[in-house]
Amino acid sequence: MLKSLHVEGTTLLHRLSVRTKLAVLFAASLAVFLTVDPFVLGGAVLLSALVFATVGVSFSQAVSRLAWPLVSIGLVAGATAFFETPVHGLVVLFRFATLILLAATVTASTEVGDFMEEITRLMMPFERLGLVNAADIGLALGLVLRFVPEIATRYESLREAHAARGLPVRPLKMLAPLIILTLKDADMIAMAIDARGLRRH
Amino acid sequence: MSTRDLVLTALFTAIIIVLGIIPPITLAFVPVPITAQSMGVMLAGCIIGAKRGALAYLLLILMVAVGLPVLSGGRGGLAVLAGPTGGYIAGWVVGTFVTGLVAERIVRETQGGARQIAGFFLASIIGGIGVVYLMGTIWLAINTGMGFVAALSANAVFLPGDILKAGIAALAARAVLVGYPLLPQRS
Amino acid sequence: MEIRFADCSIHYGETVALHPLDLVLTERRIGVIGLNGSGKTTFARAINGLVKPSRGHVTVNGLDTSEDGPAVLGTVGFIFQNPQNQLILPIVADDIALGLKSRGVAKAEVAARVEGILMRFGIEHLARRRVHALSGGETQLVAMASVLVTEPDILILDEPTNQLDLKNRKRVIDTLAGLDEAAIVVSHDLSLIESFERVLLFHEGRLIADGMPGDVVKAYEAVALC
Numbered sequence: 001m002l003k004s005l006h007v008e009g010t011t012l013l014h015r016l017s018v019r020t021k022l023a024v025l026f027a028a029s030l031a032v033f034l035t036v037d038p039f040v041l042g043g044a045v046l047l048s049a050l051v052f053a054t055v056g057v058s059f060s061q062a063v064s065r066l067a068w069p070l071v072s073i074g075l076v077a078g079a080t081a082f083f084e085t086p087v088h089g090l091v092v093l094f095r096f097a098t099l100i101l102l103a104a105t106v107t108a109s110t111e112v113g114d115f116m117e118e119i120t121r122l123m124m125p126f127e128r129l130g131l132v133n134a135a136d137i138g139l140a141l142g143l144v145l146r147f148v149p150e151i152a153t154r155y156e157s158l159r160e161a162h163a164a165r166g167l168p169v170r171p172l173k174m175l176a177p178l179i180i181l182t183l184k185d186a187d188m189i190a191m192a193i194d195a196r197g198l199r200r201h
Numbered sequence: 202m203s204t205r206d207l208v209l210t211a212l213f214t215a216i217i218i219v220l221g222i223i224p225p226i227t228l229a230f231v232p233v234p235i236t237a238q239s240m241g242v243m244l245a246g247c248i249i250g251a252k253r254g255a256l257a258y259l260l261l262i263l264m265v266a267v268g269l270p271v272l273s274g275g276r277g278g279l280a281v282l283a284g285p286t287g288g289y290i291a292g293w294v295v296g297t298f299v300t301g302l303v304a305e306r307i308v309r310e311t312q313g314g315a316r317q318i319a320g321f322f323l324a325s326i327i328g329g330i331g332v333v334y335l336m337g338t339i340w341l342a343i344n345t346g347m348g349f350v351a352a353l354s355a356n357a358v359f360l361p362g363d364i365l366k367a368g369i370a371a372l373a374a375r376a377v378l379v380g381y382p383l384l385p386q387r388s
Numbered sequence: 389m390e391i392r393f394a395d396c397s398i399h400y401g402e403t404v405a406l407h408p409l410d411l412v413l414t415e416r417r418i419g420v421i422g423l424n425g426s427g428k429t430t431f432a433r434a435i436n437g438l439v440k441p442s443r444g445h446v447t448v449n450g451l452d453t454s455e456d457g458p459a460v461l462g463t464v465g466f467i468f469q470n471p472q473n474q475l476i477l478p479i480v481a482d483d484i485a486l487g488l489k490s491r492g493v494a495k496a497e498v499a500a501r502v503e504g505i506l507m508r509f510g511i512e513h514l515a516r517r518r519v520h521a522l523s524g525g526e527t528q529l530v531a532m533a534s535v536l537v538t539e540p541d542i543l544i545l546d547e548p549t550n551q552l553d554l555k556n557r558k559r560v561i562d563t564l565a566g567l568d569e570a571a572i573v574v575s576h577d578l579s580l581i582e583s584f585e586r587v588l589l590f591h592e593g594r595l596i597a598d599g600m601p602g603d604v605v606k607a608y609e610a611v612a613l614c
Contacts, residue, residue, distance in 0.1 A: 003270070068274065068281070079352075084346060092345045145478045152223075170226075172369060175373045179373070192466075
């Protein structure tokens with residue numbers, strides 16, 4: 001469950017630091033708005049597609065990862081073409097296709113753990129200002145990953161309990177009990193975190 | 202932030218993720234199944250309130266960003282955030298906060314059931330629809346050069362479904378309020 | 389070790405969970421029994437400062453739970469009734485390591501100590517397993533490991549054999565018997581505490597019997613079945 005979208009590999013992109021990849025992505029997100037030439041932007045799409053192809057994502061994986069973002073930009077580009085001009089629609093399509101391909105490249109070539117470390121580092125200035133606690137972010141993320149399968153199992157047993165009592169299984173009816181049962185554990189989990197001294201630094 | 206608030210926030214993020222895994226809800230009178238996850242903004246705001254709800258969504262977006270497939274249909278990764286619909290995703294955070302803010306102000310544990318449901322419904326409409334649409338549309342209009350009104354009108358397709366979701370979320374939030382009240386109260 | 393309750397009482401709003409109590413504990417194996425709602429869990433939580441006295445003091449090896457909270461937490465480990473709620477990271481070894489990391493232990497030492505504690509409990513094979521997929525007995529053992537890795541002097545266990553099958557119950561009892569640390573065990577499982585040095589019986593928020601297991605269990609039967 002919740003298998004990361006990272007793809008194993010040792011390509012150049014896998015070896016680049018997370019910070020470099022994010023910086024390039026950010027720079028690209030500004031650069032694509034510097035031009036309105038559909039030929040330049042079309043070239044950018046091709047280039048980023050090539051870069052994406054080097055990280056070792058299989059074709060079926062690529063389809064499942066990119067389908068939804070591409071459909072959504074297709075719709076937006078279509079609407080732009082309708083309200084503005086067709087060329088305008090094409091510019092929008094190419095701009096976002098470039099960014100989506102580059103973003104998917106960063107995701108596929110970066111491990112979750114490395115990403116979290118970079119985020120923790122980026123949070124440091126805010127931590128010094130007392131706005132966030134970087135260790136808390138890691139703890140919260142761990143908690144989510146720990147309890148997603150627990151809650152999914154709980155949903156299953158609620159469903160079975162409904163079925164065993166001969167009640168029609170309606171997800172809607174199970175929403176509130178699922179949420180209540182889950183949040184009721186919060187006090188015990190919080191007490192255990194404090195008892196284990198996990199938030200002392 | 203207390204440890205309890207941290208845990209409630211993380212557990213709600215986990216609930217939102219599970220709502221994206223379970224089968225979509227089908228209603229007799231609606232042709233399209235409803236993904237339970239798409240009610241997350243309304244549920245989070247109405248159930249755990251403005252601050253914790255918004256943080257639960259920030260945590261969810263962080264997980265999307267680092268490449269975990271936490272959105273319904275196994276979606277995730279920076280590609281989801283980089284698209285022209287990124288404004289809606291930012292809108293989830295602010296929308297949850299506003300939903301929570303309204304709910305905390307107008308829903309009281311001492312009120313009758315009908316008033317509580319009406320309060321949650323109103324909060325969900327304002328935060329979960331109004332704010333999310335507004336932020337999504339502004340982002341869309343800026344990034345496509347489409348006019349604001351044209352971009353806004355594109356949302357109209359989703360409006361009936363979202364109003365229905367606000368109703369379902371209001372019923373669920375009221376059931377949770379009765380069973381295990383967590384919503385902070387503001388005057 | 390020395391745990392001292394000095395005129396300690398605990399209230400939750402209007403309800404009195406623990407009436408004024410004076411008590412000194414120095415034994416290595418102490419059982420705590422009583423009906424549901426008798427105050428035994430409150431008593432146990434007061435020892436590591438999860439619950440603070442409303443009046444009076446609780447001290448552990450001279451540390452006051454109200455004033456030296458973090459130091460007391462370092463001295464007293466607590467295993468909860470539902471240990472699955474106590475394990476908060478998805479992978480067993482990561483969860484055990486967390487307690488050390490948050491205390492600023494160096495990375496290499498963390499790995500060595502995690503391995504050491506897993507060996508001690510004979511559960512090396514669980515290191516990379518998902519917490520979610522552990523059995524009841526395994527969960528209990530991992531929870532004990534995650535607490536003992538930080539080397540507390542005293543361990544408190546709340547219903548450690550609750551909901552375990554016979555085989556896992558035996559495993560937990562054997563592990564408990566082999567602990568060097570002092571242990572205070574809250575339990576409904578009377579055979580678990582029959583070999584202990586001292587047993588306390590709570591009833592309606594008061595300590596009503598204190599002594600050898602045989603005598604205290606008799607007193608428990610008298611109040612429970614009247």
